[in-house]
Amino acid sequence: MKREPLPDPVMAASAVHRPTGIHVLADLNGIDAEKLCSCEALEQLLRAAAEAAHAHVLHSHFHGFGEGQGVTGVVLLAESHISIHTWPECGFAAADIFMCGSAQPELALTIIEKALTPASSQINTVRRAPPGFD
Amino acid sequence: MKREPLPDPVMAASAVHRPTGIHVLADLNGIDAEKLCSCEALEQLLRAAAEAAHAHVLHSHFHGFGEGQGVTGVVLLAESHISIHTWPECGFAAADIFMCGSAQPELALTIIEKALTPASSQINTVRRAPPGFD
Numbered sequence: 001m002k003r004e005p006l007p008d009p010v011m012a013a014s015a016v017h018r019p020t021g022i023h024v025l026a027d028l029n030g031i032d033a034e035k036l037c038s039c040e041a042l043e044q045l046l047r048a049a050a051e052a053a054h055a056h057v058l059h060s061h062f063h064g065f066g067e068g069q070g071v072t073g074v075v076l077l078a079e080s081h082i083s084i085h086t087w088p089e090c091g092f093a094a095a096d097i098f099m100c101g102s103a104q105p106e107l108a109l110t111i112i113e114k115a116l117t118p119a120s121s122q123i124n125t126v127r128r129a130p131p132g133f134d
Numbered sequence: 135m136k137r138e139p140l141p142d143p144v145m146a147a148s149a150v151h152r153p154t155g156i157h158v159l160a161d162l163n164g165i166d167a168e169k170l171c172s173c174e175a176l177e178q179l180l181r182a183a184a185e186a187a188h189a190h191v192l193h194s195h196f197h198g199f200g201e202g203q204g205v206t207g208v209v210l211l212a213e214s215h216i217s218i219h220t221w222p223e224c225g226f227a228a229a230d231i232f233m234c235g236s237a238q239p240e241l242a243l244t245i246i247e248k249a250l251t252p253a254s255s256q257i258n259t260v261r262r263a264p265p266g267f268d
Contacts, residue, residue: 019221021228023159029264061193061210074208074215076195081206085214085234087153092264094155098230100219120265126258130163130226 020129021080021100024109028095030119033088039064039071045115046075046082049108055079055099079103084112093118098128154263155214155234158243162229164253167222173198173205179249180209180216183242189213189233213237218246227252232262 035041039062050057055077062073074083080098087093095112097105113121169175173196184191189211196207208217214232221227229246231239247255 019224019226019228021219023228023230025157025260025262027262027264058197058206059195061195063192063210072192072210072212072214074210074217076197076206076208078206080219080228081208081217083208083215083217083232085155085232087264090153090264090267092153094153094157094214094232094262096157096230096232098217098219098228124260126159126260128159128161128228130161130221130224131254133224 018100018133020127020133021098022105023096023098023126023128024105025124025126026095026097026109026112027122028093028113028116028118029091029121031091031093031116033068033091035116036070036086036088036091036093037064037068039073042071042073042084042086043075045112046073046084049097049111050075050077050082052111053097053099053103053105053108055103055108077103082108152234152267154261154267155232156239157230157232157260157262158239159258159260160229160231160243160246161256162227162247162250162252163225163255165225165227165250167202167225169250170204170220170222170225170227171198171202173207176205176207176218176220177209179246180207180218183231183245184209184211184216186245187231187233187237187239187242189237189242211237216242225253
């Protein structure tokens with residue numbers, strides 16, 4: 001399924017997106033607090049995760065709630081999005097990775113887990129598609 | 135659980151966010167194509183949905199894939215996020231509403247469904263929290 005016309009090379013590289021996708025909800029526990037406070041570091045991490053998954057970044061925005069506090073942020077993709085919301089005081093991060101097309105969300109999750117090194121993870125994976133699509 | 139210091143009145147209004155939330159994945163089918171092509175209309179809709187759910191908007195960004203094509207967008211909230219990704223050629227929209235604190239994602243979903251009037255919806259609701267939290 002083509003999303004043409006294609007406005008730019010980024011879209012040209014990811015033109016074919018069937019309306020099917022994988023949505024990974026990752027609850028990551030037991031993370032060092034200092035890894036969960038920096039907008040800049042988390043934005044860099046999620047952008048790297050998107051690239052590792054062969055997705056194409058359209059936009060990103062991260063918001064910090066104050067010194068030593070959590071961060072909420074999102075990377076908007078041609079293939080959907082990656083988000084993260086953190087609670088450093090609990091060592092907890094809730095990430096979600098939703099990708100359609102040929103992008104591979106599991107590769108993004110690997111990058112995120114490798115960087116944050118959670119003590120445990122609770123992963124929910126949901127397949128999303130309209131009726132009649134594989 | 136307080137996210138102090140509070141940088142502004144928006145954050146002051148939503149200071150208490152426990153690390154527990156509800157993540158609603160809504161696959162909405164059978165939608166008129168013209169409702170799924172406009173960045174401006176979908177951004178306005180998702181911002182209204184956030185407000186209806188008593189959430190606080192921090193940022194929003196919507197990207198259109200071209201004339202008559204789909205839209206991908208997100209509203210970043212103090213309470214997490216709402217996103218939507220649309221395929222007008224299939225009458226399909228994949229929305230997700232993730233809210234912690236006292237915001238009520240079901241109210242946001244009601245607003246979205248009322249506006250898009252899908253013929254059918256597939257809703258997955260996932261409770262998210264670190265271990266030991268109710």
